[in-house]
Amino acid sequence: MTDASEQTPALLPLPTVPKRAAEPYVPTASAMRRALRRARDGAVLNVDEAQVLLAARGDDLDDLCRSAARVRDAGLLEAGLTGADGTPQVTYSKKVFIPITRLCRDKCHYCTFVTVPGKLAAEGHGAYMEPDEILEVARRGAELGCHEALFTLGDRPEDRWEAARTWLDERGYDSTLDYVRAMAIRVLEETGLLPHLNPGVMSWEELSRLKPVAPSMGMMLETTSERLFTEKGQPHYGSPDKDPAVRLRTLTDAGRLSVPFTTGLLIGIGEDERERAESIMAIRKVHKAFGHVQEVIIQNFRAKPDTAMRSALDADLQTYRAAIAVTRMVLGPAMRVQAPPNLVSADECRLLLEAGVDDWGGVSPVTPDHVNPERPWPDLDALAQITADAGFELRQRLTAQPKYVRAGSPWIDPRVAPHVTALADAETGLADPDAMPVGLPWQEPDEEWASSGRVDLNTAIDVDGRNTDTRSDLGSAFGDWESVREQVLSLSAPERVESDVLSALRAAERNPGGLSDDQYRALAYADDAGLEALVALADQLRKDAVGDVVTYVVNRNINFTNICYTGCRFCAFAQRKGDADAFTLSMTEVADRAEEAWQVGATEVCMQGGIDPDLPATGYADLVRAVKQRVPGMHVHAFSPMEIVNGAAHSGESVRDWLIGLREAGLDTIPGTAAEILDDEVRWVLTKGKLPTSAWIDVVTTAHEVGIRSSSTMMYGHVDNPSHWVTHLNVLRDIQDRTGGFTEFVPLPFVHQSAPLYLAGAARPGPTKRDNRAVHALARVMLHGRIDHVQTSWVKLGTAGTQAMLQGGANDLGGTLMEETISRMAGSAHGSEKTVAELHAIANGIGRPARERTTTHAQRGAA
Numbered sequence: 001m002t003d004a005s006e007q008t009p010a011l012l013p014l015p016t017v018p019k020r021a022a023e024p025y026v027p028t029a030s031a032m033r034r035a036l037r038r039a040r041d042g043a044v045l046n047v048d049e050a051q052v053l054l055a056a057r058g059d060d061l062d063d064l065c066r067s068a069a070r071v072r073d074a075g076l077l078e079a080g081l082t083g084a085d086g087t088p089q090v091t092y093s094k095k096v097f098i099p100i101t102r103l104c105r106d107k108c109h110y111c112t113f114v115t116v117p118g119k120l121a122a123e124g125h126g127a128y129m130e131p132d133e134i135l136e137v138a139r140r141g142a143e144l145g146c147h148e149a150l151f152t153l154g155d156r157p158e159d160r161w162e163a164a165r166t167w168l169d170e171r172g173y174d175s176t177l178d179y180v181r182a183m184a185i186r187v188l189e190e191t192g193l194l195p196h197l198n199p200g201v202m203s204w205e206e207l208s209r210l211k212p213v214a215p216s217m218g219m220m221l222e223t224t225s226e227r228l229f230t231e232k233g234q235p236h237y238g239s240p241d242k243d244p245a246v247r248l249r250t251l252t253d254a255g256r257l258s259v260p261f262t263t264g265l266l267i268g269i270g271e272d273e274r275e276r277a278e279s280i281m282a283i284r285k286v287h288k289a290f291g292h293v294q295e296v297i298i299q300n301f302r303a304k305p306d307t308a309m310r311s312a313l314d315a316d317l318q319t320y321r322a323a324i325a326v327t328r329m330v331l332g333p334a335m336r337v338q339a340p341p342n343l344v345s346a347d348e349c350r351l352l353l354e355a356g357v358d359d360w361g362g363v364s365p366v367t368p369d370h371v372n373p374e375r376p377w378p379d380l381d382a383l384a385q386i387t388a389d390a391g392f393e394l395r396q397r398l399t400a401q402p403k404y405v406r407a408g409s410p411w412i413d414p415r416v417a418p419h420v421t422a423l424a425d426a427e428t429g430l431a432d433p434d435a436m437p438v439g440l441p442w443q444e445p446d447e448e449w450a451s452s453g454r455v456d457l458n459t460a461i462d463v464d465g466r467n468t469d470t471r472s473d474l475g476s477a478f479g480d481w482e483s484v485r486e487q488v489l490s491l492s493a494p495e496r497v498e499s500d501v502l503s504a505l506r507a508a509e510r511n512p513g514g515l516s517d518d519q520y521r522a523l524a525y526a527d528d529a530g531l532e533a534l535v536a537l538a539d540q541l542r543k544d545a546v547g548d549v550v551t552y553v554v555n556r557n558i559n560f561t562n563i564c565y566t567g568c569r570f571c572a573f574a575q576r577k578g579d580a581d582a583f584t585l586s587m588t589e590v591a592d593r594a595e596e597a598w599q600v601g602a603t604e605v606c607m608q609g610g611i612d613p614d615l616p617a618t619g620y621a622d623l624v625r626a627v628k629q630r631v632p633g634m635h636v637h638a639f640s641p642m643e644i645v646n647g648a649a650h651s652g653e654s655v656r657d658w659l660i661g662l663r664e665a666g667l668d669t670i671p672g673t674a675a676e677i678l679d680d681e682v683r684w685v686l687t688k689g690k691l692p693t694s695a696w697i698d699v700v701t702t703a704h705e706v707g708i709r710s711s712s713t714m715m716y717g718h719v720d721n722p723s724h725w726v727t728h729l730n731v732l733r734d735i736q737d738r739t740g741g742f743t744e745f746v747p748l749p750f751v752h753q754s755a756p757l758y759l760a761g762a763a764r765p766g767p768t769k770r771d772n773r774a775v776h777a778l779a780r781v782m783l784h785g786r787i788d789h790v791q792t793s794w795v796k797l798g799t800a801g802t803q804a805m806l807q808g809g810a811n812d813l814g815g816t817l818m819e820e821t822i823s824r825m826a827g828s829a830h831g832s833e834k835t836v837a838e839l840h841a842i843a844n845g846i847g848r849p850a851r852e853r854t855t856t857h858a859q860r861g862a863a
Contacts, residue, residue: 025273027052032060039067039329050277053326057318061325068325068356075333076358079403080428083393090353090387091336091397091430094380095148095362096141096193099370100180101128103164104154104200106239109308110269110301113371114154117163127157127167128176134183138191141366142437147423148399149193150362151180152370155200155241174654177206181652184213185442188419192437196262196362196399201241204253204692208649211259212415213442215400216294218262221247224282225275235269235309248282255290255479256689258411258565260404264297264338267323268315276323280330287331289483290688291476292411294401295336295359298324300343302372317348321355328356336401342375346386349378353390360387360394395430402429409577410565414614415442415650444616444650453583458559458819462832466754466825467580470572474756477576478569479688481760487685488762494525494721501530505537512541512784513733517726524722524778527770531777538777538809545788546811550843551853554836555604555637555815556597559822560585560623564610566642567688570676570718570763572754572826574610581825584612590623591630597818598631601836604815604855606671607638617650621665628666635855636667640674641699645691656702663708669855670703672712672742677724678731685719686757697735704741709856712742712787716775717750717767718757725775729782736786743856744789744812747775749796753827772801773808780809789857794842795823798830803846812857813839813850 027035035052038045040063045053056064076088083089104114117127138149157164158176173179177199184195195214202210202219210217222236224244229236236242254261265279287293300315328337338359339352363377378386384394398420404411405420406429412420419440425432454460454467471477478484504519515523526534561584564574575582585593594605605627609615620643624636639647639662648658659667676686678693691699700710712732716725736742752758752766767775779790791812792805802813816839820832834842836852843850852860 025051025055027055032056036060036063036067039064042067042071045326045330047274047277047281050280050326050330051273053329054273054276054322056322056325061318061322064325064329065321065355068328069354071328071333072337072356072358075335078333081358081395081402087391087393088358089395090358090360090392091395091401092360092383093148093196093362093399094146094396094431095150095196095364096137096146097150097152097362097364097367097370098134098137099129100134100151100153100183101157101164101176102154102370103127103157103161105156105160106154106241108239108242109235109237110304110312111371112304112307112373113152117161127161127164128179131183131186135186135190137367138187138193141364142191142193144365145436146364146366147194147396147431147435147437148362149184149187149191149195150198151184151195152198153180153200177202177210181210181213184210188213188416188440188442190439192419192422192439194399194416194419194423198262201246201250202253203250204256205645205649205695207250207253207257207259208645209652211257212413212650215398215412215416215420216260216262216404217254219247219250220266220297220299221251221263221279221283222266223269223271223275224248224279225271227275228270248286251283251286251293252290255286255292256567256684258290258567258689259292260294260400260411261292262295262297262338263293264295264299265323265327266299266301267320268301268313269309270312277326280327284330285483287335288480290479293335294404295338295361296327296331297338297340297361298327298357299340302343302375304374317344317351320344321351324352324355324357340369340372341383341386342369342377343372346378346382349383349386350390353387353392359397396433397430398423405429409613415444444618449584449587449615449619449622451584451586451589454581455583455585455589457562457581457583458821458832461821461824469754470756470759471575471581472579473576474759477565477688478567478756478760481762484569484685484757484760485762488719491681491685491719491721492723494723501526501534505530505533508537508781512537512781513786515781517730520726520729520778520782521723523781524725524774526774531770531774534777534781535773535808538780539807541780541784542790542809542811545784548848550806550811550813550848550850551789551857552813552836552839552850553604553815553853553855554602555606555855556593556602556818557815557820558585558590558593558605558607559609559819560590560607561609561612561615562821562825563612563614565613566611566690568686568690569688569757569760570686570715570750570755571822572751572756573822577612577614584615587622587626591626593819594627594634595630598634602634602816602818603860604635604637606815607636608640608643608671608673611642611646617647620647621662624662624665624667635669637669637671637855638667639670641670641672641696642674642691644670644699644703645695655699656706659703659706659708663706667708669743670700670708670710672700672710672746675713675728676715677720678714678728679724682720682724685762686715693731697731700741701735701739704735704739709741709743711744711746711791713746713748714775714779715748715750717771718752718755718763722774725778726782729779733782733786736783742787744791745779745783745787746791746793746814747772747779748793751796751823751826751828755826769801769804772797773804776805777809793823794834794839795820795830795832796828799842799845802842806843806848807846812853813842
């Protein structure tokens with residue numbers, strides 16, 4: 001079927017010459033002198049100084065470039081990028097360029113890479129390269145010693161072109177990115193080349209799915225100029241994926257997931273000096289937070305025929321040199337700054353080196369630069385000579401820069417680590433000059449899921465405590481702490497409450513689940529007499545909904561590993577592999593603990609663990625099977641939404657299919673943990689790499705849809721405020737209205753004592769007594785008629801605190817647990833186990849009966 005847009009001949013858009021500022025920016029002489037002096041002194045430049053220096057010309061530009069070169073040279077020395085004789089090394093990657101598809105949903109006015117289905121058909125090409133075509137290019141590259149397969153393509157063409165959607169459907173792929181993932185695996189397995197994926201804008205979930213198949217990824221930021229995106233006639237107008245906010249989100253999400261990431265700027269597409277400076281600063285800010293930007297490409301615009309910008313002027317050399325030098329000064333010595341050598345002359349390459357460049361990017365002896373086909377790659381011998389003439393040695397690197405190769409986890413996924421190791425120089429992390437690519441299986445880690453580390457932590461934590469105060473990589477696992485503290489300061493201030501507590505309480509008495517958000521916020525902020533009235537109302541609503549019986553489940557927590565690299569800043573449980581408190585249980589040990597629990601009357605095991613990249617994706621289902629084979633009647637309540645996303649991403653399956661597989665293995669329900677606060681403003685302070693709110697909602701909703709019910713949770717008392725509680729509870733209400741799949745709501749007070757976020761001075765020391773009472777009471781009111789059961793945590797609150805919550809809206813004590821490591825590692829002092837008698841005593845102490853229940857709140861017996 002022909003696309004509608006191709007039924008008549010497509011006309012070129014009118015020539016576009018980007019609008020420049022009304023007057024060229026010319027800084028004052030004193031401003032230039034000051035900025036140059038600060039550059040010479042190695043000062044950290046601000047955006048105003050960067051703007052000034054971007055306008056440097058003539059002698060001022062030469063001065064700036066000398067400063068940039070000094071910073072670059074210091075960085076090469078610090079990184080160990082020097083030859084045996086001390087000669088500094090400039091790197092490049094020997095690659096093949098694989099244009100998987102030239103279709104795109106965007107309409108950038110300068111692009112000749114993108115085309116339309118009709119033209120592809122006329123040239124004898126399909127909507128995408130076929131697998132055999134991709135592999136043929138990769139094989140030719142491998143034969144010539146290339147180590148990189150650069151996957152470049154247009155953004156989401158199936159969203160615009162029916163031909164693309166049909167091509168994918170006919171071959172069984174849900175999306176372009178699914179096809180990219182599949183082809184990356186085949187390239188790894190059949191040629192040994194390392195994929196560098198450059199598919200444009202990606203979500204957190206998509207980055208998660210692609211990380212296991214590629215050592216590195218990239219996306220040019222190009223510019224943060226809103227003007228070039230929103231104004232008609234500007235180069236990014238009409239291109240949804242060129243929204244600066246969207247591109248910055250991808251860059252940020254890559255950092256959260258510890259993806260070695262390439263980005264950069266396109267110089268001369270209509271941006272002014274201020275916009276250029278702001279773009280460089282945006283990259284600095286994101287990289288400071290996560291440390292993942294491995295290189296920044298500064299690319300000069302070149303006008304091309306048959307594009308809307310064919311009449312625009314190329315970026316001039318002085319503008320280009322200034323952009324490189326300022327990027328070097330702003331991003332510092334540790335950043336690799338790259339310039340494409342095929343877009344300038346040999347003499348100009350020397351000038352770019354003088355401006356601070358230390359990487360030439362990918363150069364191919366096999367394939368053309370499909371984005372700039374009119375500009376052939378330089379011969380590698382010629383490039384080496386140009387580099388040598390400037391005083392440098394040219395060295396081949398891999399797709400990931402050396403420091404990420406040497407670091408390994410969490411930067412390089414274990415599934416591609418063998419492929420990287422096969423081509424890397426073990427000492428430098430650069431390419432091994434003697435290594436030739438050979439296909440290797442792409443597979444789950446093949447090491448046996450064996451017992452390791454402090455496997456008795458579940459009991460030892462109550463006797464001996466922690467071996468160390470913090471995990472060994474406290475300074476790096478969570479991102480930049482200064483950036484985190486800045487985020488905390490930028491959080492939305494508590495909202496002004498328009499409704500008074502009394503009127504909100506009267507409305508809640510009439511219709512607890514039907515108040516406005518402003519009325520719920522009034523209740524959330526209630527104190528003194530207002531709080532007492534809210535608690536009394538919640539207690540009455542509890543009685544109306546479930547009566548006076550206090551329920552509990554006889555269960556056992558089994559944390560099968562605490563090795564994790566997600567970077568949750570509130571978590572004191574997670575450890576780095578090899579840490580003194582790190583452990584992993586074998587399948588047999590997990591099954592043994594489940595059987596022990598069954599023998600003393602447990603009906604449920606709750607299994608959760610850290611996100612250890614070395615654990616195979618199949619392991620989740622294997623754990624369920626191990627328990628069910630040993631104890632067929634045990635209810636398996638297991639795996640947070642984060643674990644489910646992780647397993648699905650590594651397997652390549654959809655979340656739905658992954659959950660169905662777990663259900664078929666015997667999974668009964670899932671805990672609604674990993675929720676924290678379902679508001680990304682707070683969430684991205686609490687965690688570096690955990691799934692965003694939208695992904696949590698998708699996992700839980702999908703679980704309910706495939707017949708797997710869940711609990712729901714909220715962790716509070718850290719950097720949140722009561723308005724965030726209302727937002728969170730509203731999300732849960734919406735899900736319950738759609739699916740009815742929540743069994744209970746569990747408020748989780750933040751335990752602060754050993755939490756990294758608290759130790760870094762960025763979080764409060766847990767919730768106040770007022771907060772605890774308000775949260776439990778507010779939950780009872782807001783969830784009335786939707787979720788009947790509100791649980792309170794004796795582990796976190798102790799007996800007296802738990803009893804207070806049972807008198808203010810809660811009706812459930814959770815479980816006997818038998819072991820509890822997560823809260824205890826954080827500093828909770830209320831033990832790890834309660835007997836049935838002790839749970840009854842808690843309820844009886846406030847004059848209430850207690851009764852055992854099942855995981856899904858069916859009655860098991862009278863008190």
